[in-house]
Amino acid sequence: MQTLRDKKLFFIDTLSADASFVLQHAEQNEIITKREYNNLNHPNHTQENIIINLLDKVMNKGNETCLRFLQLLQHEQLQDNFPGLKGHFRPPQPALNEDSPVKPPDEISEYKMSSVPRGLCVIINNIVFKQQSCNRIGSEDDEESLEKVFRWLGFTVEVHRDQTAQQMKDLLKQLSQKNHEGDCFVCCILSHGGGKGVHGTDGGVVPSEDIFTPFSGTSCQSLAGKPKVFFIQACRGKDYQRPVKVQADNLEGDEAAEEAVLETDVVEMFTIPDDADFFVARSTVKGFVSFRDILSGSWFIQSLCKQLETYCPKGEDIQSILLCVNEEVSKNVSFGPQEEVDGKQMPVQKVTLRKKLVFRVP
Numbered sequence: 516m517q518t519l520r521d522k523k524l525f526f527i528d529t530l531s532a533d534a535s536f537v538l539q540h541a542e543q544n545e546i547i548t549k550r551e552y553n554n555l556n557h558p559n560h561t562q563e564n565i566i567i568n569l570l571d572k573v574m575n576k577g578n579e580t581c582l583r584f585l586q587l588l589q590h591e592q593l594q595d596n597f598p599g600l601k602g603h604f605r606p607p608q609p610a611l612n613e614d615s616p617v618k619p620p621d622e623i624s625e626y627k628m629s630s631v632p633r634g635l636c637v638i639i640n641n642i643v644f645k646q647q648s649c650n651r652i653g654s655e656d657d658e659e660s661l662e663k664v665f666r667w668l669g670f671t672v673e674v675h676r677d678q679t680a681q682q683m684k685d686l687l688k689q690l691s692q693k694n695h696e697g698d699c700f701v702c703c704i705l706s707h708g709g710g711k712g713v714h715g716t717d718g719g720v721v722p723s724e725d726i727f728t729p730f731s732g733t734s735c736q737s738l739a740g741k742p743k744v745f746f747i748q749a750c751r752g753k754d755y756q757r758p759v760k761v762q763a764d765n766l767e768g769d770e771a772a773e774e775a776v777l778e779t780d781v782v783e784m785f786t787i788p789d790d791a792d793f794f795v796a797r798s799t800v801k802g803f804v805s806f807r808d809i810l811s812g813s814w815f816i817q818s819l820c821k822q823l824e825t826y827c828p829k830g831e832d833i834q835s836i837l838l839c840v841n842e843e844v845s846k847n848v849s850f851g852p853q854e855e856v857d858g859k860q861m862p863v864q865k866v867t868l869r870k871k872l873v874f875r876v877p
Contacts, residue, residue, distance in 0.1 A: 517623070517871075519574055519581050520830055526588075527566050529599045534565035536596055546584050547572060578624050625832075625871045626742050626792075627698050633877070634697025634741075636670040637690060638662060641706035643677050644716045654705050656812030657748060660820040661703050668827060669877040670701060680719025687721075691729035695737040699872075700730065701744045705816065708749030731790040738792075742872050744833070745795045748813050794872060795865045796837055798844075815862055818843045823874065832871040837864055 519526070530537050535556065542552040547569070555568050573584045587593060594600045640658045642651050662672050675686060683704075690702075704726070707714040712722040726747075732739040798815035822839045841862050 518585060519570060523570055525599075526570060527563060529597050530566045531562040533596060534562040534569075537566065537593075538569065540587060540590070540593060541569065541573075541584065544583065544587050546580060546587065623871050625873050626868075628873060628875055630696070630698045631669065631877070632671045632697055633669040633874075634671070634699040634701065635690075635693075635695060636661075636665040636672045636701040636703070637686075638672065638674045638703045639678055639683060639686070639705065640674065640676050640703075641678060641714070641716050644707070645718060649707060649718075651705070651707065653812050654748075657705050657816040660812060660817060661746075664820045664823050665701060667876065668823070668874045670697075670699075677716050679717040680715030680721050683713070683715050683721045684725045687726060688729050691735040691738075693737070695735070695741070697741075699742045699744065700738055701746070702726075703746045703748075703816075705748045705813075708747075713747065713749050727793065727795070730793075732792075733790075740792060742792050742794060742868060744872070745793075746816070746819060747795070747797045748816050749798065791867050791869050793865070793867045794833060796840075796862060797864070798862055814844050815840070827874045828876050830873055830875065832873050834864070834866065834868075834872070837862070 538547070538552055538556055541547045542549060547555070551572060555565055555572065557565075560568070573580055588597075588600055638658055638661050640654055642654050644650055658674060658676075662674060665672050678686060687702075690700075704713055709720070712720040713726065714720060726745065729735060730738055730743045796819070798813065818840045819837075822836050822843070826836045826839065844862050
C-alpha cells in the first residue's frame, strides 16, 4: 500500500494514457468486480479521474489487493502499453517449479484499524498533588489536546484525574482485565516522575512493570496481537540536558564521550514486557527533566497532538510521526535553574511492533 501511496502521482500520469486498458486488466485479474469496473468506467469521467478512482479503490481494499495490483503492473502487456512502468519494477522472476514459485517480497503490513470505535484511549492526568508546590499547572491543556485528537481518530476516551500511586496501579490492572473489542489500546500518562517510575499525587511511585506488564499478551488476552500504545509525559530525573555542538563526521574527543553517554541512557531507559505489539513513547530520556509551559502545556504532548493532526490524514505510521515530534521538541530551549544553563529535551521510544501502526481518520 505504501508503494501505491508514494508513487500515486506517477501512476496517475502514466496510466491515464489509456485508463480503459488498465480497468480491463484489473477486472480480468479480479482486482475489481464487474460492477466496480462499470462504475469506474463512467463516460463523464476523464482518463485521469478514472485512474485516481481506481487507485483509491485498490488502496481501500487493503495491502493484499495493493500487492496484486502492483504485480499486474509488472505484466508484459501492461509494460508494453505503458513503457514508463519498466523503470519502476524489476521484471517478474520465473518460478523454479510449479510447487515452489518465487514470490515477490511483500510490503510491511499494517495493523487492522477499522473498528468503530477504534478502541479505548485512557488519559491519566495528575495535576493536583499532596505537596501543593508540585501541582502541574498547564497539564489541563495537554489533557484537552489529547482528548480532542483521539476522539477525532475514532477512539473512546476516558479521563482519570489526580490518581495516587495505588489508584493508578489499580486502574491499569482494571483496564487490562476489560474485554477490548477495538483494534488498539492507547494510554496517556501525564504526571511527575523520576528514575524509578511515574509518581502518583501522593508522591508514591508506579514502576514500569506496573504500567506495561498488565497489558502483555498473556495478561490481557483481548489485546493479544493488537497494538498497545503508551504516551508518557513525566520527568525521569532532575538533570538538565545541555545543548551539544554537532560536528559532522567527527566523533573524537569530548563530543564523542558525551554522545556515548546519551546513547547508553537510551539503551537503559526503561523496560516493557518481553512481548510484541507495544509502542511506548516517553517525553525524555532517563535521568532528565521534561518541560511544561504553564500557559500552553508540555513540549512533548503538544507536539505529539500537532503532528498527529498533520500526518494521520496523510497515512503516515506512528513511528514516522514520532520522528517529527523528536525533531520539533529537540529544537526547543529552556533556561535551567541557573540563567546561563540552557535546558534541552529529547523524547524517546521503545518499540516491539510487528507491523506499521497507522491511525487512519474515520
